[in-house]
Amino acid sequence: MQPESQNATNGPKSQLEWGQINFLHTTDTHGWLEGHLKEQNYGADWGDYVSFVKGMRRKSKELGVDLLVVDTGDLHDGAGLSDATSPNGAVSNVIFEKLDYDLLTIGNHELYVSEIAYETFSQFSKFYGDRYLTSNVQIYNPSTSAFEYIGQRYRYFKTEHGIRIMSFGVLFDFTGNSNVSKITKGADMVKEQWFLDAVNYHKPIDMFLLIGHNPVRPTGKAGDTGTFATVYSAIRKARPDVPIQGFGGHTHIRDFFVYDNKATALESGRYCETLGWVAIDGLSCGPKSPKDVPHPSREAKIISNITLPHSNTSSSLRYARRYLDWNRLTFAYHASGSQAHTVRPLDTQAGKSVTADITTERTKLNLTSLYGCAPQTWCQTCAPFMSAGNIFSLLSTALSTVVVNSTRATTPRIIIINTGSIRFDLAKGPFTYDDSFIVSPFADAFQFIPDVPYAQAKQVLGILNAGAFQKRSTPAPPERGFETRDFAFQPYILLDGDTCVDPPTTSPSLHKRSGRTIRRSTPSPGYTTTDDFGSDGDDTMHARIPFYAQPNDLQANASFPADGTEPETVDVVFLDFIQSYVIDALNKVGGTYAAADVSYYLPKTFTTNSYLPVFAKQMWQAHVPDCPVGAGIGS
Numbered sequence: 001m002q003p004e005s006q007n008a009t010n011g012p013k014s015q016l017e018w019g020q021i022n023f024l025h026t027t028d029t030h031g032w033l034e035g036h037l038k039e040q041n042y043g044a045d046w047g048d049y050v051s052f053v054k055g056m057r058r059k060s061k062e063l064g065v066d067l068l069v070v071d072t073g074d075l076h077d078g079a080g081l082s083d084a085t086s087p088n089g090a091v092s093n094v095i096f097e098k099l100d101y102d103l104l105t106i107g108n109h110e111l112y113v114s115e116i117a118y119e120t121f122s123q124f125s126k127f128y129g130d131r132y133l134t135s136n137v138q139i140y141n142p143s144t145s146a147f148e149y150i151g152q153r154y155r156y157f158k159t160e161h162g163i164r165i166m167s168f169g170v171l172f173d174f175t176g177n178s179n180v181s182k183i184t185k186g187a188d189m190v191k192e193q194w195f196l197d198a199v200n201y202h203k204p205i206d207m208f209l210l211i212g213h214n215p216v217r218p219t220g221k222a223g224d225t226g227t228f229a230t231v232y233s234a235i236r237k238a239r240p241d242v243p244i245q246g247f248g249g250h251t252h253i254r255d256f257f258v259y260d261n262k263a264t265a266l267e268s269g270r271y272c273e274t275l276g277w278v279a280i281d282g283l284s285c286g287p288k289s290p291k292d293v294p295h296p297s298r299e300a301k302i303i304s305n306i307t308l309p310h311s312n313t314s315s316s317l318r319y320a321r322r323y324l325d326w327n328r329l330t331f332a333y334h335a336s337g338s339q340a341h342t343v344r345p346l347d348t349q350a351g352k353s354v355t356a357d358i359t360t361e362r363t364k365l366n367l368t369s370l371y372g373c374a375p376q377t378w379c380q381t382c383a384p385f386m387s388a389g390n391i392f393s394l395l396s397t398a399l400s401t402v403v404v405n406s407t408r409a410t411t412p413r414i415i416i417i418n419t420g421s422i423r424f425d426l427a428k429g430p431f432t433y434d435d436s437f438i439v440s441p442f443a444d445a446f447q448f449i450p451d452v453p454y455a456q457a458k459q460v461l462g463i464l465n466a467g468a469f470q471k472r473s474t475p476a477p478p479e480r481g482f483e484t485r486d487f488a489f490q491p492y493i494l495l496d497g498d499t500c501v502d503p504p505t506t507s508p509s510l511h512k513r514s515g516r517t518i519r520r521s522t523p524s525p526g527y528t529t530t531d532d533f534g535s536d537g538d539d540t541m542h543a544r545i546p547f548y549a550q551p552n553d554l555q556a557n558a559s560f561p562a563d564g565t566e567p568e569t570v571d572v573v574f575l576d577f578i579q580s581y582v583i584d585a586l587n588k589v590g591g592t593y594a595a596a597d598v599s600y601y602l603p604k605t606f607t608t609n610s611y612l613p614v615f616a617k618q619m620w621q622a623h624v625p626d627c628p629v630g631a632g633i634g635s
Ligand SMILES: Nc1ccn([C@@H]2O[C@H](COP(=O)(O)O)[C@@H](O)[C@H]2O)c(=O)n1
Pocket: 028, 074, 108, 109, 112, 250, 251, 418, 419, 420, 421, 422, 442, 443, 444, 471, 472, 473, 577
């Protein structure tokens, strides 16, 4: 938890619009429940969010409207709190569960590892009961010897104010799951009898809620694994006029897509940086539109040139969408009424106790244990691939230095990793046990094929990088839904004693309200989103950060001949996660390799999470500015 007063240069631009029904949406939290300790703009923790939701539920009650809180999956792989335990999520899921979600669904990160999939089935899914939707995801249950849905296929329910909702939770066409689960492709699921029956339910449906770990924007290209358009189309064909509201995820971006004049979908970023907000008015049922607050005013108009079935009748629905930055200033401003006359404290007992739990668990897990002090910041996408500030230039050195099998140390080797194994920027200053998960969380191990003719080996990287959608790394900026985020760990400028949570003005630089004065500097770098409603969705205005697309894979070389000549043969070292792609690539250029030719280059316990700590301990022990003086170096 970071104090809201420290974040006064940027803040919410105005009150949220409230409609008859309203939604808060998280997705791809990936274990970031401690918040961003190095970026104050995303510095709230899960306890702050618990308090915020409480405040928003109270506000919705006072306004006499509905508020639903939704999450769309990917709970692990990205921070120490979720990944330093075995299995991942043993601690973080319990903290996550402090939030009384109305609807949730599963992400692909709940399905890579069988143990985690079973934990999700037996614990997480049971905790949320009929609110956990997995319309197309089943798991093998050894005690019944049958595949069973991990959660519910659908949920029909009535909101507090009487809106009758049919909801589904649909995972994209994911194929990287372990063999204990089964994912039904979206195109097949929509033909299943249970789905058709649910769409044509025997009781009235006022709104469909389509949640899913699934991008909201169809690419329109062959091989699109996103299936929201397929499910939307199936519902729309059967129910031409019923509103459909979607909440998606997986591509880690802020986005809002209009399917037709009664159907839209929101995607709310990643890593507890973004909290999504949607408000809808104009429903012919449910509560009255609330008084004394701004209302949703936008009609949904199709922007995309992708042809999908659409409603042919006019619509009375009006929408608002907003992307909130995940910090206490934002939470206090929107939930506790600081923009109105009554200012209430943000914190609740429950929220404070969650914050305390997070602190205790972080200590128990030793997450602040220090490996070394990074001399600079390296980012994923703010600088061109392999340039000085780009993380892959650092990793290329780190891989060459520490990924070495002592029995083959003098044998030339190429080391290939998928850039998607890197999940976040590496910040200047302390590089801790926690940071090792933040930057590279996976337990992917290094395998190799020995003595491959270099003539073949040197072509592998090009083939992988030219390959269609080999493994997603950083999402390429789409035509819309493109955003950037704050990488620079910018300090926020404060005035002495400034504790105000008033909204900022864009100009002039001095803002006067309630007798308090705040100096506003230029916006800090952060998300600058454009979606189907335009460029006004970000709750806090930021300066744009450059974005450079990165290739699928990175190659590092080591022990090559000192005279610059090409070796005859090399060891081809790669992550087990991309084994099949590397074998296919080698076989495309004359190789005849199979999985039987592959063995572990280093012990299986030396993973993508291991090499940076080893490198940091070797290279970053000297004191650099910004590192805590006297902090112990972790082992
Ligand atoms: N063992 C793993 C698992 C996943 N990845 C990378 O993560 C990407 C998926 O992440 P999302 O949050 O977008 O679902 C996947 O495409 C891989 O790049 C990995 O490297 N190792």
